[in-house]
Amino acid sequence: MARIGVFICHCGSNIAGTVDIPRVVAEAQKLPMVVHAEDNEYTCSEVGQRSLREAIQEHRLNRVVIGACSPRMHENTFRNTVASAGLNPYLLEMANLREHASWVHGDQREAATVKAIDLIRAAVAKVARAQPLFARQIGVTKRALVIGGGIAGIQCALDIANAGFEVVLVERTPSIGGRMAQLDKTFPTLDCSACILTPKMVEVGQHPRIRLLTYAEVKEVRGFVGNFEADILQKARHVDHDKCLGCGICWQKCPARAPSEFDMGVGQRTAIYIPFAQAVPGKPVIDREHCRYQQYLEWQRAGAEGKKPPECRICEKLCPVGAIDWEQRDEMITEEFGAIVVATGYKTFDHSVYGEYGGGRYPDVITSLQLERLMSASGPTLGEVTRPSDGQPPKTVVFISCVGSRDDSVGRPYCSKVCCMYLAKQSIMLKEHDPEVQSYIFYIDIRAGGKNYEEFVRRAQEEAGTVYIRGRVSKTYPEKGKLIVWGEDSLMGRPVQIAADLVVLATGIEPSEGAIELAQTLHISYDVHSFLVEAHPKLRPVETMTDGVFLAGTAMGPMDIPDSVAQGSAAAAKVCGLLSKDTLALEPMVANVNAVKCVGCLLCQQVCPFKAIDTETLRDGRIVVRINEGLCKGCGLCVSACRPGAMNLRGFSNEQLLAQVKALTR
Amino acid sequence: MSYQPRIIGFLCNWCSYAGADMAGTSRMSYPPNIRIIRVPCTGRLDPLFVAKAFQEGADGVLVAGCHPGDCHYAEGNYHARRRYALLHLLLEFLGIEPERIRLEWVSASEGKRFTQLVTDFTEQVARLGPCQAVGGQS
Numbered sequence A: 001m002a003r004i005g006v007f008i009c010h011c012g013s014n015i016a017g018t019v020d021i022p023r024v025v026a027e028a029q030k031l032p033m034v035v036h037a038e039d040n041e042y043t044c045s046e047v048g049q050r051s052l053r054e055a056i057q058e059h060r061l062n063r064v065v066i067g068a069c070s071p072r073m074h075e076n077t078f079r080n081t082v083a084s085a086g087l088n089p090y091l092l093e094m095a096n097l098r099e100h101a102s103w104v105h106g107d108q109r110e111a112a113t114v115k116a117i118d119l120i121r122a123a124v125a126k127v128a129r130a131q132p133l134f135a136r137q138i139g140v141t142k143r144a145l146v147i148g149g150g151i152a153g154i155q156c157a158l159d160i161a162n163a164g165f166e167v168v169l170v171e172r173t174p175s176i177g178g179r180m181a182q183l184d185k186t187f188p189t190l191d192c193s194a195c196i197l198t199p200k201m202v203e204v205g206q207h208p209r210i211r212l213l214t215y216a217e218v219k220e221v222r223g224f225v226g227n228f229e230a231d232i233l234q235k236a237r238h239v240d241h242d243k244c245l246g247c248g249i250c251w252q253k254c255p256a257r258a259p260s261e262f263d264m265g266v267g268q269r270t271a272i273y274i275p276f277a278q279a280v281p282g283k284p285v286i287d288r289e290h291c292r293y294q295q296y297l298e299w300q301r302a303g304a305e306g307k308k309p310p311e312c313r314i315c316e317k318l319c320p321v322g323a324i325d326w327e328q329r330d331e332m333i334t335e336e337f338g339a340i341v342v343a344t345g346y347k348t349f350d351h352s353v354y355g356e357y358g359g360g361r362y363p364d365v366i367t368s369l370q371l372e373r374l375m376s377a378s379g380p381t382l383g384e385v386t387r388p389s390d391g392q393p394p395k396t397v398v399f400i401s402c403v404g405s406r407d408d409s410v411g412r413p414y415c416s417k418v419c420c421m422y423l424a425k426q427s428i429m430l431k432e433h434d435p436e437v438q439s440y441i442f443y444i445d446i447r448a449g450g451k452n453y454e455e456f457v458r459r460a461q462e463e464a465g466t467v468y469i470r471g472r473v474s475k476t477y478p479e480k481g482k483l484i485v486w487g488e489d490s491l492m493g494r495p496v497q498i499a500a501d502l503v504v505l506a507t508g509i510e511p512s513e514g515a516i517e518l519a520q521t522l523h524i525s526y527d528v529h530s531f532l533v534e535a536h537p538k539l540r541p542v543e544t545m546t547d548g549v550f551l552a553g554t555a556m557g558p559m560d561i562p563d564s565v566a567q568g569s570a571a572a573a574k575v576c577g578l579l580s581k582d583t584l585a586l587e588p589m590v591a592n593v594n595a596v597k598c599v600g601c602l603l604c605q606q607v608c609p610f611k612a613i614d615t616e617t618l619r620d621g622r623i624v625v626r627i628n629e630g631l632c633k634g635c636g637l638c639v640s641a642c643r644p645g646a647m648n649l650r651g652f653s654n655e656q657l658l659a660q661v662k663a664l665t666r
Numbered sequence B: 001m002s003y004q005p006r007i008i009g010f011l012c013n014w015c016s017y018a019g020a021d022m023a024g025t026s027r028m029s030y031p032p033n034i035r036i037i038r039v040p041c042t043g044r045l046d047p048l049f050v051a052k053a054f055q056e057g058a059d060g061v062l063v064a065g066c067h068p069g070d071c072h073y074a075e076g077n078y079h080a081r082r083r084y085a086l087l088h089l090l091l092e093f094l095g096i097e098p099e100r101i102r103l104e105w106v107s108a109s110e111g112k113r114f115t116q117l118v119t120d121f122t123e124q125v126a127r128l129g130p131c132q133a134v135g136g137q138s
């Protein structure tokens, strides 16, 4: 039998000034199952809480209603209080007499008092049907999975590992480093990108607590916070990295060529390759598509018709340690993790939709990332910027900004944030490479918010003599070895025409290939542009709505290196906070199933946003659902979808809500 | 207003309940007829609760949740919106005027909007008079 105690708070004059408290107490006393009712000046004060504890003991209360402020304010406070008096903390209900009555009906004493009595009655009806709930404790696997080895993922993995936890870092390409490794210098300080990045890459490669899986991808993730299990596909490299010494003889002698992904196609690589000289790991992979021996095997499999291709196998013959392994197969690795960080970065916009810029049609129209590779001392031209068409150094260079940014007509309404700054950087660098270079930048607006950023753009204009033209380019065409760029100077209100040697497109930033598939297996959200979505844009910037899954870097939206690093560290702090716990308390206000009533229609499974509903087969062969309490967040969608009424929500059960409805419509 | 309608409000915990709190914190004022029931999400709302409210003598039901895209559980309010469309038909079938129920989005910062909404809705329900449907007790 429920023994309910009702406590009405004056909140000074906040409630008592409007609501007739003695009348509310008197009415409360008449309610069924209420064995005690009292009022307090401030129930949340030390005195009030003591009085609450004493009343629980004195009157042997097993349910408590507090009529005070919003439960959003003090529900936790009072849960702790009743718990300290030996009562289950979920046998408490609050009636919101302040925000929902006295404060909004200040001039209507009678109406506010009647409402307060109603709210107390509803709370009593609800708490009478409350069940004690217990937060289940679960263990935590003290290992983190970081997906994506760009600067954000690198920073994150290092911070977690240096805090003492194990990390598995999964990178899709043969080396970590991400886009930052492709850059020449970095704004606004003009640090050499490789010089500041490679030490971190090496640290990752040698860290005793980081296990690096390159040329690998996360295929599936199961489980929930503290207890994830991931299937990671290690693609076959055909090189045994345990034997390989990274001496380099194989890639120096390999006769097969392919466009280098790392050089954005402006350079070539061999079929057995490391993407760039400072790659980590510094051991190669064999690209099956371009390997001659693999082509030979393919030819054999297809029936050995036509001309016999060379069997090659030069790498195998030259390798001093016998590391080439043609039998190697793709391998699935399954590991357990307590937390996951997604740092999968970005790719650049495909500019071919802008026919007027001539990208793809004219060899001397390149992208800014290609220019980075041309400017880099370790790039395909060893830092000599030359025109792809004839190898001549360009003297007049036109940059076009916002290619796939701030343009609704191509589905990219957002600003890519880094382009204004890297255009200034590239124009300064071109001038440093060759003082005869004259750069022009067509822009919409110059966005240079950031420490020393505005000054940096000023430097491009004043020191490098870069000419900024506000307006769009309408067409580009070749004429007498030059590229004629037609545009509009919208400030001067007149057309401009520039005969350029090189045209550089500032292609915008969009999420990496495969971001959606990854988001789906992790049950995290992505926006219309496929950028991953944070739990709160201001207050929870590196968390997701799935507990235990965090975000860092440009996978979430355009940002520069300092921001990506800050986010990597922020996500690491969140991960460490989680992994430092031995157990986690699961929220007990979750769904529960009555297996007797469940008909196995699985409608609940379809509506559950958290994939928290599993099935099980009973001994009699019936299939019923089971709640994964680690994943359930207690939204109650399944409960209202359940036709046979088998599903219920703890803390907001059907019986409780109906009792409230009844109490309020009486 | 001599006739005082009874209105039940089902508010999601994360946005609209907080929006109603905001109206209080900002000392705004609205008609005292509404009685608020806190639910975790508008997606928790079983159409049965609404039907039950009318059967038990409510004259109007207000359902409020997070704006589309803002639901704390990502998609609860989309389900609520779809169910609401069906609920309308059901209520008409039961002989309850569709004007007696409303689904609205109120964020945690929209205390002003909540105030306005409750004021409008209370007036609207008052004009309709007591709900005669279902049990027909009233």
Ligand SMILES: Cc1cc2nc3c(=O)[nH]c(=O)nc-3n(C[C@H](O)[C@H](O)[C@H](O)COP(=O)(O)OP(=O)(O)OC[C@H]3O[C@@H](n4cnc5c(N)ncnc54)[C@H](O)[C@@H]3O)c2cc1C
Pocket (backbone or CB within 6 Å): A147, A148, A149, A150, A151, A152, A153, A170, A171, A172, A173, A176, A177, A178, A179, A180, A183, A185, A186, A187, A188, A216, A217, A218, A343, A344, A345, A346, A347, A348, A368, A369, A372, A418, A422, A425, A512, A513, A514, A515, A518, A552, A553, A554, A555, A559, A560, A561, A562, A564
């Ligand atoms: C032309 C250009 C110049 C720039 N210059 C500057 C500059 O001077 N200064 C500056 O601050 N910023 C600059 N930036 C921006 C800078 O490149 C980014 O801020 C930074 O590289 C973002 O790092 P990240 O780790 O978030 O992403 P990325 O560098 O893109 O790293 C992501 C990594 O994840 C891997 N990956 C992707 N998907 C998966 C998957 N499913 N599984 C496993 N691994 C995956 C990728 O292979 C990659 O290694 C420039 C950008 C461009 C385009």
Ligand code: FES
Pocket (backbone or CB within 6 Å): B012, B013, B014, B015, B016, B040, B041, B042, B043, B064, B065, B066, B070, B071, B072, B073, B074, B076, B077
């Ligand atoms: S949490 Fe507000 S509508 Fe779902």
